[in-house]
Amino acid sequence: xxxxxxxxxxxxxxxxxxxxxxxxxxxxxxxxxxxxxxxxxxxxxxxxxxxxxxxxxxxxxxxxxxxxxxxxxxxxxxxxxxxxxxxxxxxxxxxxxxxxxxxxxxxxxxxxxxxxxxxxxxxxxxxxxxxxxxxxxxxxxxxxxxxxxxxxxxxxxxxxxxxxxxxxxxxxxxxxxxxxxxxxxxxxxxxxxxxxxxxxxxxxxxxxxxxxxxxxxxxxxxxxxxxxxxxxxxxxxxxxxxxxxxxxxxxxxxxxxxxxxxxxxxxxxxxxxxxxxxxx
Amino acid sequence: xxxxxxxxxxxxxxxxxxxxxxxxxxxxxxxxxxxxxxxxxxxxxxxxxxxxxxxxxxxxxxxxxxxxxxxxxxxxxxxxxxxxxxxxxxxxxxxxxxxxxxxxxxxxxxxxxxxxxxxxxxxxxxxxxxxxxxxxxxxxxxxxxxxxxxxxxxxxxxxxxxxxxxxxxxxxxxxxxxxxxxxxxxxxxxxxxxxxxxxxxxxxxxxxxxxxxxxxxxxxxxxxxxxxxxxxxxxxxxxxxxxxxxxxxxxxxxxxxxxxxxxxxxxxxxxxxxxxxxxxxxxxxxxxxxxxxxxxxxxxxxxxxxxxxxxxxxxxxxxxxxxxxxxxxxxxxxxxxxxxxxxxxxxxxxxxxxxxxxxxxxxxxxxxxxxxxxxxxxxxxxxxxxxxxxxxxxxxxxxxxxxxxxxxxxxxxxxxxxxxxxxxxxxxxxxxxxxxxxxxxxxxxxxxxxxxxxxxxxxxxxxxxxxxxxxxxxxxxxxxxxxxxxxxxxxxxxxxxxxxxxxxxxxxxxxxxxxxxxxxxxxxxxxxxxxxxxxxxxxxxxxxxxxxxxxxxxxxxxxxxxxxxxxxxxxxxxxxxxxxxxxxx
Numbered sequence: 001x002x003x004x005x006x007x008x009x010x011x012x013x014x015x016x017x018x019x020x021x022x023x024x025x026x027x028x029x030x031x032x033x034x035x036x037x038x039x040x041x042x043x044x045x046x047x048x049x050x051x052x053x054x055x056x057x058x059x060x061x062x063x064x065x066x067x068x069x070x071x072x073x074x075x076x077x078x079x080x081x082x083x084x085x086x087x088x089x090x091x092x093x094x095x096x097x098x099x100x101x102x103x104x105x106x107x108x109x110x111x112x113x114x115x116x117x118x119x120x121x122x123x124x125x126x127x128x129x130x131x132x133x134x135x136x137x138x139x140x141x142x143x144x145x146x147x148x149x150x151x152x153x154x155x156x157x158x159x160x161x162x163x164x165x166x167x168x169x170x171x172x173x174x175x176x177x178x179x180x181x182x183x184x185x186x187x188x189x190x191x192x193x194x195x196x197x198x199x200x201x202x203x204x205x206x207x208x209x210x211x212x213x214x215x216x217x218x219x220x221x222x223x224x225x226x227x228x229x230x231x232x233x234x235x236x237x238x239x240x241x242x243x244x245x246x247x248x249x250x251x252x253x254x255x256x257x258x259x260x261x262x263x264x265x266x267x268x269x270x271x272x273x274x275x276x277x278x279x280x
Numbered sequence: 281x282x283x284x285x286x287x288x289x290x291x292x293x294x295x296x297x298x299x300x301x302x303x304x305x306x307x308x309x310x311x312x313x314x315x316x317x318x319x320x321x322x323x324x325x326x327x328x329x330x331x332x333x334x335x336x337x338x339x340x341x342x343x344x345x346x347x348x349x350x351x352x353x354x355x356x357x358x359x360x361x362x363x364x365x366x367x368x369x370x371x372x373x374x375x376x377x378x379x380x381x382x383x384x385x386x387x388x389x390x391x392x393x394x395x396x397x398x399x400x401x402x403x404x405x406x407x408x409x410x411x412x413x414x415x416x417x418x419x420x421x422x423x424x425x426x427x428x429x430x431x432x433x434x435x436x437x438x439x440x441x442x443x444x445x446x447x448x449x450x451x452x453x454x455x456x457x458x459x460x461x462x463x464x465x466x467x468x469x470x471x472x473x474x475x476x477x478x479x480x481x482x483x484x485x486x487x488x489x490x491x492x493x494x495x496x497x498x499x500x501x502x503x504x505x506x507x508x509x510x511x512x513x514x515x516x517x518x519x520x521x522x523x524x525x526x527x528x529x530x531x532x533x534x535x536x537x538x539x540x541x542x543x544x545x546x547x548x549x550x551x552x553x554x555x556x557x558x559x560x561x562x563x564x565x566x567x568x569x570x571x572x573x574x575x576x577x578x579x580x581x582x583x584x585x586x587x588x589x590x591x592x593x594x595x596x597x598x599x600x601x602x603x604x605x606x607x608x609x610x611x612x613x614x615x616x617x618x619x620x621x622x623x624x625x626x627x628x629x630x631x632x633x634x635x636x637x638x639x640x641x642x643x644x645x646x647x648x649x650x651x652x653x654x655x656x657x658x659x660x661x662x663x664x665x666x667x668x669x670x671x672x673x674x675x676x677x678x679x680x681x682x683x684x685x686x687x688x689x690x691x692x693x694x695x696x697x698x699x700x701x702x703x704x705x706x707x708x709x710x711x712x713x714x715x716x717x718x719x720x721x722x723x724x725x726x727x728x729x730x731x732x733x734x735x736x737x738x739x740x741x742x743x744x745x746x747x748x749x750x751x752x753x754x755x756x757x758x759x760x761x762x763x764x765x766x767x768x769x770x771x772x773x774x775x776x777x778x779x780x781x782x783x784x785x786x787x788x789x790x791x792x793x794x795x796x797x798x799x800x801x802x803x804x805x806x807x808x809x810x811x812x813x814x815x816x817x818x819x820x821x822x823x824x825x826x827x828x829x830x831x832x833x834x835x836x837x838x839x840x841x842x843x844x845x846x847x848x849x850x851x852x853x854x855x856x857x858x859x860x861x862x863x864x865x
Contacts, residue, residue, distance in 0.1 A: 013652045013729070020733075021664055024740045031748060038770055039748035041684065052680050059681060063671040070638060070667050077645045078660060081581070082652065088843040088850070089647030093587035097643070098636070105635040109674065113628035117621060119680035124617035140534070141443070160532040160539050172534070204534045206436040206443055207547055209612070209687060213753040213766075216684050220613045222547050223435060224530025227614045242764050244687025244755050246429045248436060248444040249355035252758035 014082035018075040025071045032060065041213045045235040045260065049216035051119035062112055123217065128198035128230035133191060137201045138171055139208035139221040142250030144241060145170050148184040150274065156180015163204065184273045189258040192266035193236050199229045209245035212258055220245055233260040294825045304406075306398035307825060311405050312384030313718065315375055318409060319707075322371035325416070329364040331785050333357065334778040338771065340760060348424075355445045357759035358427035362446075363418070365430030366454065369561065370461050371412050373699065376707045377568035378503070379408065379468060382496040384718060386472060388816040389490050391481025391833045391855075393826040396474035400467050407464035414457035421449035429757065431558065432458075432517070434528030434550040439542075440521040442535045455518050462511035465503050472500030481815070481855075483835035487592065488854070490814050490839040491585060494592045495571025498599040499564050505603065506560040513553035520545070551613055555606035562699045563602040566666075567595055569706020570637060573662045575839075576709050577641055579812045580656035581648025582850050584840040587640045594633035594640075601630040611679040612686050620679045627677035634670050638663065649843070649850075653810070654728030658709035661736045662702050668740075669698025672747060690750025693743045701739045708735075708791070715795075716809050720821045721802030727794040731787055738784030745773050813851050814839050 031039050044050050136147040136155060149155045156179045163172035173180045191197045201210055203221035210229070211218035219229045243254035261269065295301045302310060332344055336352045343350040352360075383401065387394055395401045418425045426446045428437040432454065441448030476497040480489070489497075516527040524541070528550040531543030578585045585591055607615060607623030641663045650656070672694040675681045685691060708731075715723045750756075754770050761767040761774075808817040815835070819828050833855035841852040848864035 010652065013657075014650070016733070017652070017657065017660065017736075020737055020740075024664075024668075024744065028744055038752055038773055040751060041753050052683055055678065056675065056681050056684065059675050059678065063674050066635075067667065067671050070642065071664060073642055074645075074660065074664055074667075077642060077648075078650060078652075081645060081648050081650050083649045086649055088582040088649040090583065090843045090845055091586065091643075091647070092584050093590065093640070093643065097639075098587050098590050101639045102632060102636055105632045106629070109628045109631040109635075110625060112674065113625045113678060116624065116678035116680050120617065120621060120624075120678070120683075124620070124679070160534045163534045163539075164537050166537070204532075206439075206535075207433055211687065211755075213684065218612050218683055218686055222614045223533050224545075224547065225614050240764055240766055242753075242755055246358065246361070246427075246433070246436070246757045249353070249358055249427060249759075251358065252354060252755075252760045253763035255764050 011082060014079045018079040021071050021075040021078075025068055025075075029064070029068065032064065041216075043214070044216050045214045045233045045237070045239070046216065046231050047234070048119060048123045048231065049214065051122060052216040055116045055119045058115065059112060062108055066108075123230065126230075128196050128228065132196035132198035132230060135189065135191070135197060135199050137189070137199050137210055137221065138204060139202070139210070139243070139254075140170075140204040141206065141248050142243070142254035143170075143187065144189075144210070144254070144256040146186050146189045146256075147171060148186075148270065148273075149179075150182025150184055152179060152182055154179040156183050160204070182274060184270065184275070186273055188256050189241065190266065190269045191233060191258065191260055192263045193260050194232060194234055195263070196230060196232045201227045201229055206247050207245050208243045208247045208254065211242050211244045212239050214239045218244055233258075236260050236262060304402060306394070306402050308383050308387050308395045308398065308401055309718070309823065309827075311401050312380050312382075314405050315379030315383055315408070316381070318405075318412060319372050319376035319380055322367050322375065322412060323704075326364055326368040326372060327785055327788065329360045329367070331781060333360050333364065334781045336759070337761070338775045338778045352759075354759035355427055356424070358429075358444075358757065359425035359446050359450070361757050362427055362429050362454070363415070363425050366415060366458075368700065369430055369565070370458070371408075371415070373565035373703050374465065374561070375408065377572070377703065377710070378472075378496060378499050378564065379405070381492075381572070381707075381710045381714065382472060382499070382568060383468075385714065385816055386475060386493055386496050387479065388819070388823060388827050389493050389814050390476065390479060390484050391815050391828070391835065392475060392479035393828070393832070395471050396478055397471050401471050404464045404467040404471065407460055407467070411457045411460035411464060414453050414460060418450045418453035418457070421453055423448045423450050426451040426454045431554055432550075433554075434517065434520070434545075434547050435533055438517055438520040438528045438545075438550070439533070439535060439540060442538070442540075452518070452521065455514050455521075459511055459514045459518075462507040462514065465507045466511070469500040469503035469507070472496055473504065476500070481833050481835050484854075487589065488835055488838050490571070491574040491588070491591055491595070492568070492571035494595050495568040498595050499567045502560045502564050502567070502599050502602060506557040506564070509553055510557035513550060513557070516553075517550065548610070548613060548615060551610055552606070555609045556603075558609065559606040560599075560602045562695070563598055565699045565703045566706070567598065569662060569703045569709075570595065570666075572706045572710045572713070573641065573659045573666075574637075574644070575814075576655050576659035576713055577644045577663070578840045578842065579713075579810055580651045580653060580659070581645045582651070582842045583644055583648040584838070584842055585640070586643030586646075587636075588838065588840065590636055591640050594636045597633040598630060598637075601626065601633070605630055608677055608682075611682045617679070624677055624679050628674065631670070631674060631677075634666075638667055638670075653712070654723070654725055654732060655709045655713035655810075657729065657732040657736075658705045658712060661732065662705040662709060665697055665702040665705060665739065668744075669694060669696075669702055673698065685750060687755055688750035689746045689754045689756050692756050693746035693750060696746075697739075697743045701743065708732075711795070713810070714816075715798065715802075716805030717816055717821050717823070719799055719802075720805050721798055722805050722809065723798040723802055724794050727790055731790045731794065734787035734790070735784055738780050738787060741780035742777050742784060745777055749773055811849075811851050813841055813853050815854055818853060818855055
């Protein structure tokens with residue numbers, strides 16, 4: 001049997017690999033700790049968003065500890081146990097340790113998953129209260145449209161056969177239904193601050209998505225389904241709505257904005273946008 | 281021993297013609313190399329596609345090679361996204377570790393002369409090859425390549441030709457390719473399972489198999505259960521497009537003001553079928569790499585694998601749980617939020633066997649005598665990348681946090697680290713480790729190490745910053761960042777990533793040079809250049825047609841007998857008779 005050259009355990013290679021791992025860990029931890037603006041989303045504007053951030057932080061601590069310990073452990077082992085002509089320590093394993101780290105990860109990971117239930121359940125297991133502001137979100141390649149039911153509080157009937165973007169009937173509103181006469185259809189979303197908003201999300205063609213990072217919420221818009229999503233924005237401002245689901249060649253430019261405004265500005269918006277026929 | 285084994289051992293005469301020896305060969309070793317070369321071709325295509333995308337992302341106005349019209353259009357970008365993903369997942373990450381190394385080494389490591397069904401094996405490869413021809417052809421059909429992503433979400437993919445360029449012929453070619461691939465993978469999976477169960481040498485109990493064999497065996501079971509579902513889904517998708525059915529298309533779909541003549545289908549059905557395959561696919565890509573990493577770490581630490589049984593059982597647990605977590609791709613899809621929560625807890629639990637593997641890898645190198653040959657460097661890199669990429673999964677596994685991260689570059693960073701780069705490090709470790717056995721020559725160590733240093737540092741420079749782009753809200757699959765106003769501030773990070781990608785891409789040329797140069801000029805390899813213990817190192821490099829020249833081995837011990845106290849040398853071969861061990865003391 002050929003004896004290989006003793007260059008395999010060279011201290012330089014072991015040190016370099018250990019060093020690369022340490023640099024990677026330090027750089028990663030540094031960014032997570034100092035939070036430069038390109039590494040974090042803006043502050044959330046809902047209490048549910050704050051709960052999401054809390055769960056995110058908790059996950060960051062747990063995974064961060066495991067990440068740092070296992071990477072540094074690996075780096076240490078690479079350098080400490082490099083081939084210097086020593087004899088390897090013979091062992092086939094250790095059942096106590098197997099049981100120990102298996103139980104530890106079960107508690108840690110599954111516990112984390114169970115703790116994450118709240119931030120999800122708060123928004124997804126509940127329905128919006130009946131007095132929430134109703135807005136229907138309709139997506140198609142590559143635009144968002146938002147519909148308000150108008151003064152009567154009722155959405156008018158839609159007919160896919162009547163959809164015609166060129167004549168301005170993007171949703172296919174049926175003119176024969178009086179409930180639709182006062183419906184407001186608008187390319188941006190305007191909602192009052194501190195009021196529960198109940199979105200009904202739809203798609204006319206392919207799957208799109210409604211995502212506002214400040215809400216910490218996103219929801220696919222799926223043809224054939226009406227999917228609810230509710231939230232209460234607590235900060236006045238303008239926020240971008242983007243599509244996160246590959247929907248065709250214009251995916252990147254499918255955007256809109258959400259204006260969170262005071263209650264009086266919201267009333268003003270409804271008044272200004274009300275169709276003339278509705279008599280307002 | 282079963283009759284199959286005898287039949288396989290009774291090899292007829294070696295084929296003599298070039299075609300029967302190298303093209304339509306039934307020798308698992310030739311087929312393994314064919315799969316490997318197919319993956320090597322595919323990975324070069326895949327890398328070029330990704331570099332074109334990276335370049336376009338930061339210099340969108342630049343003229344690019346291979347791009348029709350010179351300047352990339354949004355539809356071309358989306359089609360590159362689709363083709364990069366499809367080619368890499370199917371033709372690289374599934375093909376090289378399983379079809380390539382699995383084919384070559386599973387029979388040898390269990391002491392068999394060939395696979396259980398050599399002709400079926402040849403058929404699997406050629407069907408896979410045809411699938412690759414189909415996917416490449418998608419670039420050249422009218423309308424170009426499809427743009428619906430590697431996930432091919434319906435109805436974007438299900439409406440023939442109306443939802444965008446590439447959604448006509450291109451998408452159809454994509455479906456043909458995937459269906460053929462599934463067929464090849466199913467045949468291969470059957471063969472691997474039958475081989476592992478039936479053709480093991482005397483004494484080669486399941487718990488004496490190298491962990492590589494466990495990886496291939498469980499991967500084959502996953503393949504058998506998963507590819508059939510994708511095949512069915514693909515056929516239904518094809519019918520929706522061409523036969524007027526509506527499996528995935530609901531009523532009232534309107535494209536360009538035209539009501540589509542479909543009703544009754546469900547877009548979510550496609551997602552369930554796709555991800556029922558798609559999530560196990562992640563483990564199909566990574567389990568063989570886990571096997572290789574364990575194998576190589578043990579060999580070059582000169583220590584037995586720490587907790588061998590726990591490692592084998594963890595592979596089985598990952599395979600089993602892998603079928604119960606697909607819904608975590610669908611938290612925000614419109615699926616019931618209660619299902620989402622159930623999938624979340626199941627997904628968190630798959631972290632447990634993954635953590636067991638990681639701790640046991642650390643336990644394997646701990647206290648060892650670590651020899652940093654190139655395969656060992658890649659195996660150690662695999663562990664580091666798997667830890668980094670795996671832990672970020674714990675964020676995505678929680679639906680609440682997924683509300684923020686879904687569809688962003690965070691996801692891209694996560695799956696590239698854990699199933700892309702880590703799996704490719706597994707492939708590289710396997711390549712440097714087994715090249716001497718496959719081709720009878722050593723690869724260059726200095727070039728191999730150079731390749732490792734750049735690739736390891738480069739992979740982290742590409743994918744670590746990408747997490748932050750995603751957390752900040754950078755959306756994936758965007759051809760252009762100018763439409764959304766919060767994206768331009770993330771551009772400097774994108775530029776850094778693109779530069780790192782080009783350097784890392786260039787380092788792969790070092791690998792190619794090393795590979796082909798060493799084929800001809802590498803130092804001649806001995807039978808067992810690494811002083812390893814498993815059966816492939818008991819036979820010639822490269823092995824003869826029947827692998828053992830008629831001397832079929834019997835196995836007396838487990839696969840990782842390194843540094844056993846009292847033994848004459850620091851390794852004991854699996855086939856060394858106990859009397860010989862006693863004599864040597």
